[in-house]
Structure formats: C-alpha cells, structure tokens
Amino acid sequence: MARVLTPRADDFPRWYQDVIAKAELADNGPVRGTMVIRPTGYAIWERMVDEMDARIKAAGSQNAYFPLFIPESYLRREAEHVEGFSPELAVVTHGGGKQLSEPVVVRPTSETVIGEFMAKWVSSYRDLPLLLNQWANVVRWELRPRIFLRTSEFLWQEGHTAHATEADARAYARRILHDVYEDFMVNVLAMPVIVGRKTARERFAGATNTYTLEGMMGDGKALQMGTSHELGTNFAKAFDIEYSSKEGGRELCWTTSWGSSTRMLGGMIMCHGDDNGLRVPPQAAAVQAVVTVVKDGDQVIATATKLRDALSDAGVRVILDDRVDTPFGRRAVDAELKGYPVRVEVGPRDLATGNVTLVTRYDGVKQPLPLDQAVDAVTNALRATQENLLTEARTRREENTAEVSTVDEAIEASTAGWARLPWSAVGVEGENKANAQGVTVRCLTREDGTVPDSEDEPGLVAYLARAY
Numbered sequence: 001m002a003r004v005l006t007p008r009a010d011d012f013p014r015w016y017q018d019v020i021a022k023a024e025l026a027d028n029g030p031v032r033g034t035m036v037i038r039p040t041g042y043a044i045w046e047r048m049v050d051e052m053d054a055r056i057k058a059a060g061s062q063n064a065y066f067p068l069f070i071p072e073s074y075l076r077r078e079a080e081h082v083e084g085f086s087p088e089l090a091v092v093t094h095g096g097g098k099q100l101s102e103p104v105v106v107r108p109t110s111e112t113v114i115g116e117f118m119a120k121w122v123s124s125y126r127d128l129p130l131l132l133n134q135w136a137n138v139v140r141w142e143l144r145p146r147i148f149l150r151t152s153e154f155l156w157q158e159g160h161t162a163h164a165t166e167a168d169a170r171a172y173a174r175r176i177l178h179d180v181y182e183d184f185m186v187n188v189l190a191m192p193v194i195v196g197r198k199t200a201r202e203r204f205a206g207a208t209n210t211y212t213l214e215g216m217m218g219d220g221k222a223l224q225m226g227t228s229h230e231l232g233t234n235f236a237k238a239f240d241i242e243y244s245s246k247e248g249g250r251e252l253c254w255t256t257s258w259g260s261s262t263r264m265l266g267g268m269i270m271c272h273g274d275d276n277g278l279r280v281p282p283q284a285a286a287v288q289a290v291v292t293v294v295k296d297g298d299q300v301i302a303t304a305t306k307l308r309d310a311l312s313d314a315g316v317r318v319i320l321d322d323r324v325d326t327p328f329g330r331r332a333v334d335a336e337l338k339g340y341p342v343r344v345e346v347g348p349r350d351l352a353t354g355n356v357t358l359v360t361r362y363d364g365v366k367q368p369l370p371l372d373q374a375v376d377a378v379t380n381a382l383r384a385t386q387e388n389l390l391t392e393a394r395t396r397r398e399e400n401t402a403e404v405s406t407v408d409e410a411i412e413a414s415t416a417g418w419a420r421l422p423w424s425a426v427g428v429e430g431e432n433k434a435n436a437q438g439v440t441v442r443c444l445t446r447e448d449g450t451v452p453d454s455e456d457e458p459g460l461v462a463y464l465a466r467a468y
Contacts, residue, residue, distance in 0.1 A: 004333065007275050012219040017147075019269055023278050023337045026147050033145040033152030037262070040338055043286035045155065045265055049135065051188050051283070052157060052260065055180040059172075061131040061159055066113050068137075069104040074112035077238040081111065084205020088140035090152075106139040111206065111231070111257055114160040115239035122253060124244045125164055129172065133159040148266030149223070149468050156261030162241055162253040169254035170209075170230055174451065176258045177211045177228040185225055189264065190281040190390040191215045191271050192397060193225055194463055196443030197452050201431055204257075208232035211451060214442045214463065216397040217270035220417035222442045222465040225267050226260035266468075272389055278339025279361055281389050282382040286317060289378050290340045292331060293322040294347030304346040307356070307374055311344075314375050316382070336361060341385050342378050362388050401463075407433055410464040414439045423460040439464050 004022055006014040020026050025041035028034070037045065053063070072091065075082040090106040093099060107113070114132065122130055135157050142152045159176060163169040177195060185191045198210040209230040214222050235241065236252040245251050272279040282288050291308045293301055301322050311318040321331055335343050345357040355368045358377050362385040369377050400417030404410050407430040410419035423444055426434070431441050442463045446452050452460055 003275075004337070005275060005277060008218060008273075012270075013146075015273075015275075016266075016270060019273055019277055019337070020147050023339070025265075025269075025278075028147065029153075031152070033142045035147050035151050035153075037155075040286075041265065044268075044280065044284060045262060047284050047286050048184075048188075048264060049157075052180065052184055053135070055184055056133050056157065056159065056176075059131075059175055059179055060129075061133040061161070063134060064132050065134050065136065066107075066110050066117070068107055070107050070110070070113045072103045072105050074116060075105060078112065078206050078235055080234070081206035085109070085140070088142070090139045090141055107136070108138055108140045109257070109259070110134065110136075110138075110158055111160065111235055111255075112239070115235045115241060115255070118160070118162050118253070118255070119239045119241045122162055122241060122243050125246055128162060128164045128243060128253065129168060130162040131159075131172070132161065133157055146266075146468075148262050148269070151262075154262050156259050158259040159257060161256045162236070163255070164243065164245075164251070164253070166230075166232070166254045169256050170453075173209075173211065173228045173230050173256040173258065176256075177213070177451070181213050181226045181228065181258075181260060185213060185215070185264070186390065188281065188283040189268050189271075190283070190386055190393060191225070191267065192390060192394040194443060194445065194449075195451055196445040196463070197455060198227075198443060199431060199441050199455055201428070201435075202441065204229045206231060206234050207257075208234065212443050214465075215267050215271055216393070216400065216418060216465075217267070217468065218273065218396075219270070220400050220465075222418065222463075222467040223263070223267045223270065224442070224467065225264055226258070228258035229256060231255040231257060270468075271393055273339075276364075277337035279389065280339035280341060282341045282386050285339070285341055287319050287338075287340050288316050288382055289318045289342040289344060290335055291318060291320050291344045291346060292328070292335070293320075293324055294328050294345050294350070296324045297348030297351070300346055300348055300351060303351060303371070307344065307346065307371070310375050311378055314379060316375075316378060342381050344374055344378065360385060407464075410434065411437045411439050414464060414466050418442075418463055418465040420461060420463055423455065423462040424458075426462045426464070434464055438466055440467055442467065 005018040008015045027036045085108045092104045142150050185193045193213040193215045203210045207229040211228045213225045233252040241253040293304045308320040343359040359366045402413035404419045404421045413419040444460045
C-alpha cells in the first residue's frame with residue numbers, strides 16, 4: 001500500500017490528523033474549535049449511539065430533551081459547579097436584535113436545567129427514582145481544540161437521575177459505570193479500560209464522587225472515555241429537589257449524572273489505528289465487510305451482488321463496491337483507511353477457479369477460499385478480529401504500565417506509558433508535584449482492580465499518566 005499517512009512512530013498527533021482527513025471522518029468547522037462530522041465518521045457514531053442507547057434503556061433510564069439555552073442564574077445556584085465551568089462558558093447576551101434581560105449560557109452540561117425540572121416533577125417517594133438521559137450537543141469553549149478529543153461543540157449523551165437514598169444513587173451511578181460504559185467500551189469498542197475513582201482534585205465540579213474509565217492510546221497516553229458522578233444532595237439543595245417520604249416528612253433527593261461523548265470515537269482511532277489507517281472493531285463498524293469487484297468480467301458483478309446479499313442475510317453489515325471505473329488499488333487503499341474489518345475481492349481470475357479472496361484488515365492477511373465458504377469465513381473473521389483487537393490493546397497496556405514506588409519514578413515512566421503505584425506514596429502533595437510536570441492521577445482502584453468508595457480507603461492503587 002502506498003504511504004498516505006504520517007507513520008505513528010514519527011509523529012503520532014500528525015498521524016491522528018491524517019487519519020481523520022484521509023479516512024473522511026471529519027473536518028474543522030468554520031468557527032475555531034468546531035467540527036463537521038462527515039458521513040463515514042457519523043455512521044460509526046450512530047453505531048455507538050445505538051449500542052449505548054440500548055444499554056442505557058436496559059438500565060431503566062428514559063430519553064428526554066432539555067433546552068440548549070440555560071439562564072445564567074441557574075448555574076450560579078451551585079457555586080462549585082459554576083466556578084468549574086466558568087472558563088469554558090459561551091454566553092449569549094443579545095437575541096432578536098435586543099439585549100437580553102438576563103444572559104443565557106449555551107449548555108456546557110445540563111445538571112442545572114434538569115435539576116430545575118426534577119424539582120417540578122418529583123413530589124413523593126413514589127416518583128423516585130427518576131432516571132433521565134438525553135442525546136444532545138454541548139458547548140465548552142476549547143482553547144486547544146483537536147477533532148473528536150477536544151472541541152468547543154461536541155455530541156454526547158448525559159444522564160441525570162434522582163434517588164431517595166445515597167445508597168440507591170451510588171448503586172445506580174455504578175450500574176451505569178459498569179453495565180453501560182464498561183460493557184460498551186470493552187465488548188463493542190474492544191478497549192480494555194481501567195475503571196476507577198477520580199481524586200478530589202480531578203472530580204467533576206459539584207460532585208461528591210466521580211468514577212472514570214481510562215483507556216490507553218497507541219502512544220501510551222491516557223484518554224478519559226466516560227465518567228459517572230455522584231452529586232450527593234448538592235444540586236438538590238440548590239434546586240429544591242425534595243420528596244415526601246413514606247413517613248410523611250420532606251427529604252432531599254440524591255442525584256447522579258453521567259456522560260460519554262464523541263471523544264470515544266477519537267479514542268477508538270488512537271487505540272486501534274495503525275500506519276494504514278483505521279481499524280474499526282466489527283461490533284462498532286457501520287460497515288463490517290465490503291465486497292469489492294476487482295475487475296468486471298463474465299458474471300463478476302452478478303456474483304459479487306449475490307455474495308453481498310448472502311452476507312447481509314447472515315447479519316453482516318456489508319456494502320458492494322462495484323466502481324470498476326475507479327482503479328482497484330485506490331479502492332483497496334480507501335477501504336484500509338476507513339478500517340472496514342473485512343474485504344472480499346471478487347474478480348475474473350478468482351471466479352475462474354471458483355474462489356474469492358478474503359482480506360482481514362486487522363492483520364492484512366489475504367487468503368483465497370471457495371466462493372461457497374465466503375459467508376462462514378467472513379463471520380469467523382469478524383469474530384476473530386473483535387477478539388484480537390481487544391487482546392492486542394490489553395497486551396499493549398500491560399506492557400506499557402510500569403510498577404513504581406515513587407512519584408518521581410511515575411513521572412519518568414509516563415514518558416513511555418502509564419505508572420502504577422500505591423496511592424499512599426502519592427497523596428495530595430505528590431499529585432500536585434506530578435501535575436506540575438504534566439502528569440495526572442487518572443484514577444484510583446483497589447489492589448484487585450475494583451472501584452473504591454473513598455480515596456481514604458487503605459491499600460489503594462493510583463494510575464498516573466500523561467493524557468489527552
């Protein structure tokens with residue numbers, strides 16, 4: 001294949017930008033920090049939405065929609081929240097040719113506006129839990145934009161729930177963390193995320209506890225793939241989210257929020273991509289297989305069409321590439337750039353022997369096989385590719401995570417990957433020292449990898465890394 005991308009080893013950020021452009025995933029928008037998601041990229045995002053939405057609904061949440069514009073006064077009702085978001089806010093002061101009586105904020109997240117309506121909708125313990133999710137866009141003014149990873153406007157889902165007790169809120173925040181996010185990221189995106197608790201310094205503004213899922217990218221840096229937050233009663237106090245208990249008293253609700261975004265698409269690119277472009281896990285792929293007509297000939301297009309239909313009947317998301325007026329080599333390069341997991345090549349020479357050629361994007365292996373075995377071979381290749389990408393990513397993370405004992409050693413190790421060390425050897429002072437060197441505590445876990453209830457638990461492990 002002709003070299004069309006900057007090699008990852010030479011310049012990983014440039015390679016990332018090359019992939020996005022050459023694979024026709026997205027482009028920069030007309031306003032700095034915005035992006036245009038092209039059909040190829042958006043089709044993958046739609047697959048992500050479908051998979052995530054099914055899991056969110058299985059967890060009991062219902063989809064709703066809330067306004068893009070939020071009164072500035074709403075944010076000011078939760079002091080820590082507004083302080084955390086102030087540098088990123090886009091504020092509208094004029095509308096309809098007139099100055100507004102109160103500025104409105106273009107939503108950076110929706111805790112405040114949803115809190116206002118939760119207060120209206122919750123009256124009794126019978127109304128709880130209230131489990132809401134919305135798919136929307138948000139705006140956080142970004143000073144150093146990078147497509148999919150950090151943009152001033154991005155797409156996401158944000159869940160917001162209200163519960164009668166702290167225990168119920170915590171259990172639900174963790175259910176989302178594991179049953180929705182972790183399950184999706186591991187089994188669809190083939191990314192072996194570390195699931196843990198954020199430190200107080202890294203916590204979401206206004207939260208009492210933040211859980212995170214951290215993925216290792218191809219260059220050894222970390223990417224926060226999603227978060228789930230316990231908000232305690234902070235927003236309930238600010239917005240009077242109360243309910244009548246069974247005993248007849250008035251109680252504050254315990255609330256949660258949780259979100260994941262188009263950043264996951266950037267993570268998938270950087271986790272699995274290689275020097276030839278994308279490698280999309282089959283479960284996440286909008287196109288799992290492409291049947292490619294190498295060259296027209298007797299019954300070639302008809303045979304390719306029948307194969308396309310047979311694969312579709314077998315449940316494979318498949319397309320037919322019969323653009324014989326475009327050179328085959330160019331089409332093969334395009335398929336590799338876009339990361340289609342499997343390509344089946346059909347040409348006159350193949351059919352003369354009753355064969356087709358199967359090409360797996362994961363490892364680039366080409367193999368001829370009988371036409372009547374193609375459907376089974378494709379489905380087997382898709383299954384193997386999903387497993388192999390997960391195994392490869394897990395192996396890379398394990399090989400590039402150093403066991404160290406001091407913050408200085410962690411800072412040094414972070415030049416090549418992650419560092420793992422006792423949280424007791426870091427603490428607040430060590431975290432500040434690492435931050436000054438561009439290294440952050442990505443999360444805390446128990447020794448067995450489970451998520452702790454508090455950063456004060458004994459025996460916790462800290463993961464430190466440079467991050468996107």
